[in-house]
Amino acid sequence: MYESRTKRLNVAAVALLGFFLWWAQGNLDGYKIQILNLVAINIILALSLNLIYGFTGLFSLGHAGFMAIGAYVSSLLILPAAQKEMIFLLEPLVWPLSVLQAPFFVAVLAGGVAAALFGLLISLPVLRLGGDYLGIATLGFAEIVRVVANNLSGITNGALGLKGIPNHANIWWNYGWCLFTLYFIARLVNSNFGNVLKAIRDDETAARAMGIDVLRCKVVSFSIGAFFAGVGGALMASLLTTIDPKMFLFLLTFNVLMIVVAGGLGSLSGTVIAGVVITVLLEWLRFVENPVTIGSFHIPGIPGMRMVIFSMALLFIILFRREGIMGMREITWNGIIGVCRRKGEKDRD
Amino acid sequence: MSVEMFIQHFLNALTLGSLYGLIAIGYTMVYGILRLINFAHGDIFMLGAYFVFWGGALFRLPWFLSVVVAILFTALCGITVDRVAYRPLREAPRISALISSIGVSFFIQNLSIVTFTAIPRAVHVPQWLGQVHLIGKVRLLPLAIVVPIVSLLLTSGLLWVVYRTKPGLAMRAISKDIETTRLMGVPVNRIIAITFGLGSALAAASGIMWALRYPQIHPFMGVIPGFKAFIAAVLGGIGSIQGAVLGGLLLGFIEIMIIAFFPGLSGYRDAFAFVLLIVILLIRPSGLMGEKLEEKV
Numbered sequence: 001m002y003e004s005r006t007k008r009l010n011v012a013a014v015a016l017l018g019f020f021l022w023w024a025q026g027n028l029d030g031y032k033i034q035i036l037n038l039v040a041i042n043i044i045l046a047l048s049l050n051l052i053y054g055f056t057g058l059f060s061l062g063h064a065g066f067m068a069i070g071a072y073v074s075s076l077l078i079l080p081a082a083q084k085e086m087i088f089l090l091e092p093l094v095w096p097l098s099v100l101q102a103p104f105f106v107a108v109l110a111g112g113v114a115a116a117l118f119g120l121l122i123s124l125p126v127l128r129l130g131g132d133y134l135g136i137a138t139l140g141f142a143e144i145v146r147v148v149a150n151n152l153s154g155i156t157n158g159a160l161g162l163k164g165i166p167n168h169a170n171i172w173w174n175y176g177w178c179l180f181t182l183y184f185i186a187r188l189v190n191s192n193f194g195n196v197l198k199a200i201r202d203d204e205t206a207a208r209a210m211g212i213d214v215l216r217c218k219v220v221s222f223s224i225g226a227f228f229a230g231v232g233g234a235l236m237a238s239l240l241t242t243i244d245p246k247m248f249l250f251l252l253t254f255n256v257l258m259i260v261v262a263g264g265l266g267s268l269s270g271t272v273i274a275g276v277v278i279t280v281l282l283e284w285l286r287f288v289e290n291p292v293t294i295g296s297f298h299i300p301g302i303p304g305m306r307m308v309i310f311s312m313a314l315l316f317i318i319l320f321r322r323e324g325i326m327g328m329r330e331i332t333w334n335g336i337i338g339v340c341r342r343k344g345e346k347d348r349d
Numbered sequence: 350m351s352v353e354m355f356i357q358h359f360l361n362a363l364t365l366g367s368l369y370g371l372i373a374i375g376y377t378m379v380y381g382i383l384r385l386i387n388f389a390h391g392d393i394f395m396l397g398a399y400f401v402f403w404g405g406a407l408f409r410l411p412w413f414l415s416v417v418v419a420i421l422f423t424a425l426c427g428i429t430v431d432r433v434a435y436r437p438l439r440e441a442p443r444i445s446a447l448i449s450s451i452g453v454s455f456f457i458q459n460l461s462i463v464t465f466t467a468i469p470r471a472v473h474v475p476q477w478l479g480q481v482h483l484i485g486k487v488r489l490l491p492l493a494i495v496v497p498i499v500s501l502l503l504t505s506g507l508l509w510v511v512y513r514t515k516p517g518l519a520m521r522a523i524s525k526d527i528e529t530t531r532l533m534g535v536p537v538n539r540i541i542a543i544t545f546g547l548g549s550a551l552a553a554a555s556g557i558m559w560a561l562r563y564p565q566i567h568p569f570m571g572v573i574p575g576f577k578a579f580i581a582a583v584l585g586g587i588g589s590i591q592g593a594v595l596g597g598l599l600l601g602f603i604e605i606m607i608i609a610f611f612p613g614l615s616g617y618r619d620a621f622a623f624v625l626l627i628v629i630l631l632i633r634p635s636g637l638m639g640e641k642l643e644e645k646v
Binding site: 059122125126128129131132133135136137139140141143144147148150151250251254257261302303304305306307308310311312314315318319322 | 437619
């Protein structure tokens with residue numbers, strides 16, 4: 001009975017979200033819609049990092065690399081041939097890519113699969129490392145991807161990047177992928193395989209002693225995380241319509257890591273909440289960098305202030321509330337109903 | 350390649366390698382003691398360069414005085430970072446302190462943009478350091494001689510501190526076993542602060558010489574040298590000071606010589622170090638001179 005109630009409430013929540021998005025599309029201006037889109041993409045990225053780091057305990061700093069791979073692959077598949085000819089000034093695009101075309105959904109999927117393949121490829125050597133060394137090695141991977149993207153002009157157009165990418169990533173695609181990611185990862189971490197991942201996170205030696213093939217499970221988790229990071233990168237490329245290697249600096253990984261840490265490692269609902277809050281705050285804080293005129297007072301903008309505030313926020317969280325907003329807890333329907341019922345009883349008394 | 354060209358590249362590699370080595374010492378000392386990759390170390394290096402710039406440009410200090418003041422201020426910054434961002438996390442899981450150091454790194458970079466602005470600045474190079482001498486066909490910059498010598502002197506001084514003084518003895522003891530050292534009555538936190546101070550002072554020295562050799566400074570100048578110096582520390586064997594210097598020199602030579610012999614690869618310059626890192630972690634994670642580190646159960 002509980003299960004069917006949960007299912008019904010889930011459907012109702014999705015319907016409510018759909019209604020909200022439909023309303024937003026008709027009533028909000030382009031800038032607010034853009035922020036809503038970024039919220040969805042950031043949640044996808046943070047959920048995938050939470051799977052890798054929060055649930056499996058693999059400290060990975062390679063998200064920008066996977067995003068870059070997803071973004072380049074899917075953009076090359078959706079760019080019209082004429083546009084490709086126009087933007088590849090330094091060197092023409094190599095043959096099969098110059099004529100290859102795919103619908104948007106297939107292109108995003110291909111971006112995710114490409115990222116997952118790279119994840120698989122580097123995970124086999126790199127995942128033998130533990131803790132902080134893994135972080136540095138994956139960071140190194142992301143930097144290598146960026147440097148290669150900067151130099152491989154025949155495929156990535158070098159430092160010029162890709163411009164005029166068709167803007168297919170509307171609110172429905174982004175939230176569709178976001179819901180799918182949430183559903184997939186929630187099912188995954190609540191399955192038996194999810195328990196295995198948590199066992200590896202909590203005590204690798206004990207997990208191995210129980211007969212778990214630790215390396216294989218880590219590789220699977222890492223590749224799934226890489227897949228969704230690639231999907232997020234692909235959606236972001238289509239949303240922003242232009243990408244270049246400079247976009248995929250370590251800063252991008254930092255933002256995603258910030259969301260995961262703020263939401264709580266190993267909490268999906270925490271990641272969703274932090275994804276919304278941090279994305280909105282990051283945009284809203286732009287006002288400190290823009291000049292403001294109040295009456296006759298003119299306050300010049302302070303470039304860099306936004307990230308000062310954000311890095312300070314990360315420091316505060318890690319120093320004073322290390323478990324983040326949610327810790328490892330989740331918001332569930334049963335939990336909400338339980339709280340409401342208790343409150344109701346109290347009111348009656 | 351002519352002999353003159355080779356000597357030219359050799360001198361460049363020696364300079365670059367010594368600078369990497371000096372930064373790498375800071376990484377290796379902190380990792381040896383706290384098992385923490387101090388992400389903010391590259392930014393401490395950047396602060397050293399900026400302090401000497403402001404000392405000269407703003408306060409009109411004579412150059413040697415501004416060097417001393419810059420090194421002292423940078424050491425103070427390193428100690429402050431430890432006190433504020435790392436000390437409260439001593440008992441926390443190791444990755445927490447690592448995330449904290451990433452936060453500090455971004456904080457310092459962006460605070461520098463706010464206070465120093467992102468405009469690249471040119472550092473004043475004293476005449477006797479910047480004058481190019483032609484010896485045969487080799488263009489000799491006095492810095493190419495001064496940098497390795499200063500680095501050698503600083504490293505010898507540090508080795509003397511670590512192996513011949515009481516705080517040095519305490520540092521080595523902490524790197525073996527922090528709890529037992531604490532029980533022996535060693536003021537652990539003070540020794541760690543001294544370690545951060547020394548590492549940051551060396552990073553400042555490196556940053557100052559970097560600013561003289563490649564005379565343009567900006568708030569992100571520390572990021573790439575920081576990563577590379579960390580790789581140098583891993584290459585040499587993390588926890589070993591001699592290893593860090595050796596790793597720095599090796600990395601400097603690898604970078605300069607690959608580009609010298611294969612100019613087509615120059616665009617990939619920043620990737621060499623990371624490829625090297627992944628390779629070294631796979632075949633010899635303990636580095637050239639490091640002790641074997643084992644995960645404790």
